[in-house]
Amino acid sequence: MxxxxxxxxxxxxxxxxxxxxxxxxxxxxxxxxxxxxxxxxxxxxxxESSCSGSSMKPxxxxxxxxxxxxxxxxxxxxAGVDGTAGSAGTGVRANGEEGFSEDYSQVTRDRKQLQQDKERLNRQVQELQRRLAELSQEAESLRQKPCQQTHTPGGSQRENRPASDPAYDFGKGAYQEMKAEVKEVAASRLIPEGNHNLPGCEELQSVGDPVLHRKADSITGKYGVWLQDPEPQGPLYTNQTVWRIDTVGKDVRQLFAYEDMDQLSQGFPMKVLVLPEPMESTGATMYRGSLYYQRKRSRTLIRYDLTSESLASRLELPHAGFHGQHPYSWGGYTDIDLAADEQGLWAIYSTSKAKGAIVISQLDPESLEVKRSWETNIRKNTVANAFMMCGRLYTVASYTASNTTINYMFDTATGMGRAVAVPFKNKYRYNSMVDYNHAQKKLYAWDNFHMVTYDIRLGRASQGSI
Structure with a gap:
């Protein structure tokens, strides 16, 4: 319009x-x-140049x-945005609110985890501080305790020495020797020993009468070794298998195997093994599928594996006397006597440093290395024989007296020895070998051609020491 x-x-x-x-x-x-x-x-x-009554310009x-x-x-x-985008805006706002809520929840969880980690670390710090305080207190109490006095195996006591005593001069040889002895005794006593609380590991109380199983039929069997393995390995030989070695002769190498005691008594060996090196004396023992013995005219120990019938390991026993230097009283080159008991493999011998006193060493059954040693205060040539039982050394007073005693016991757990008096019979009056079998709980002995066993009885430890 x-x-x-x-x-x-x-x-x-x-x-x-x-x-x-x-x-x-x-x-x-x-x-x-x-x-x-x-x-x-x-x-x-x-x-007109301008309109009257109007101030507006074009x-x-x-x-x-x-x-x-x-x-x-x-x-x-x-109007268009409000009408068409209202629903989309609501979705964006909803999605935004949902994402924000999720992020907030994650941050809350992280914060809670960090708080828990902080509390845990605080507890650990407090525990470490508590242990540090206890250790500091224990160290202080140890520093305040006086040093304990040391007693030598012979019973002499070195204590309360004044500073002016010449023995305290570090340049004196006597002091150096005394210092070495004290260190050796202390080290042996600090080493934890086997568990004497094992079932059947109390002290020896009595020994029964000898039971004869076989008599050797030739001069080579005047003395020897016979025993059973307390811990056999493999199916070939069992704890019923009997082993025998006649040790009279220039070249002792034959090892006789019998299926059981009955076959031994009848004299029917199932096998004869030939040892790789000649044996010396009656100090051999059987343990965990191996024969352990001393090589002739040497301090070398040999482990002979029975299953493979081969030499498994050999090693010299450090400083050990051999071939008549420190034998038992009956002689027979019994310088090194090997034994096995509940706690492992042992060597009973002496050295020039020990001056003939019996030294006990526990050996590694595989390598034959010495694990630890103890020096007793009884001379080896004053006793007829010895054996180990539950980590304790026992010695027999005589090899010829019909009624003698087991006269001495040394406990490796305490490092102390003392006199005992357990009756023991040498029925055939020439006992050249005594060994203990912890599986059979018997003593095995070779008494003047006769292979015998003794039943034993164990009981509580008696008191008193020397």
Whole structure:
């Protein structure tokens, strides 16, 4: 309609006037508040330079038109966004809130875990501080305790020496020797020994009468070794297998195997093994599938494996006397006597340093290396024989007296020895071998051609020491 009115106005104008002012006419297009299009013509007056009563300029009208158009467009945009994007905005807000909640939960969990770790570390620090305080207190109490006096095996006591005593001069040889002896005794006593509280490991109380199993039938059997393995290995030989060695001769190598005691008594060996090195004397023993013995005219110990029938290991026993240097009282080159009991493998011997006193060493069954040693205060050549039982050494007083005694006991657990008096019989008056079998709980002996066993009885330890 506004277009029609405008055209009408134009037709009313005279053509000369229109032609004169057409260069000055301006057409304006703008929307009203309702969004409708308006066309407006502006013509400059040929007579008036300005309109009276109006301060608005044409440029202002254009600006107002453009503002009106912008306001309309903004209103349309706002109305459209609110209508079409409302649901999408709600989803974005929901997703955003959900992601924020999840992140917050993760942060809360991490914070809680860190707090727990902190508390745990604090407890550990407190525990370490407590232990440190206890150790410091124990060290202080040990520093305040007086040093204990040391007694030598012979019973002499070195104590309360003044600083002026010449023995305290480090340059004196006597002091150095005394110092070495004290260290050796202390070291042996500090090493924890085997468990004497094992079932059947009380002290020896009595020995029964000898029971004969076989008599040797030739001069080579005047003395020898016979025994059973308390801990056999493998199916070939059992704890019923009997082993015998006649030790009279220049080259002792034959090892006789019997299926059991009955076969021994009948004299029927099931096998004869030949040892790789000759044996010396009656000090051999059987333990865990191997024969342990001393090589002839040497301090070398040999482990002979019974299953493979081969030499398994050999080693010299350090400083041990051999071939008549420190034998038992009956002689027979019995310098090194090997034994086995509940606690393992042992060597009974002496050295020049021990001056003939019996030395006990526990050996490694595989390598034969010395694990620990003890020096007793009884001379080896004053006793007829010895054996180990539950980690204790027992000695026999005589090899010829019909009624003698087991006269001495040394306990490796305490490092102390004392006199005992357990009756013992040498029925055939020449006992050259005594050994203990902890599986059978018997003593095995070779008494003047006769192979005998003794039943034993154990009981509580008696008191008193020497």
């Amino acid at each position: 506004w277009l029609q009115v405008s055209l009408l106005c134009l037709s009313c104008l005279s053509l000369p006037s229109l032609s004169q002012a057409q260069d000055q006419a301006v057409l304006h297009r703008s929307n009203d508040y309702g969004g409708r299009c308006h066309y407006t013509f502006t013509v400059a007056s040929p007579e 440029e202002m009208d254009g600006v107002l038109s453009r503002l009106t158009l912008l306001e309309a467009l903004v209103s349309q945009l706002i």
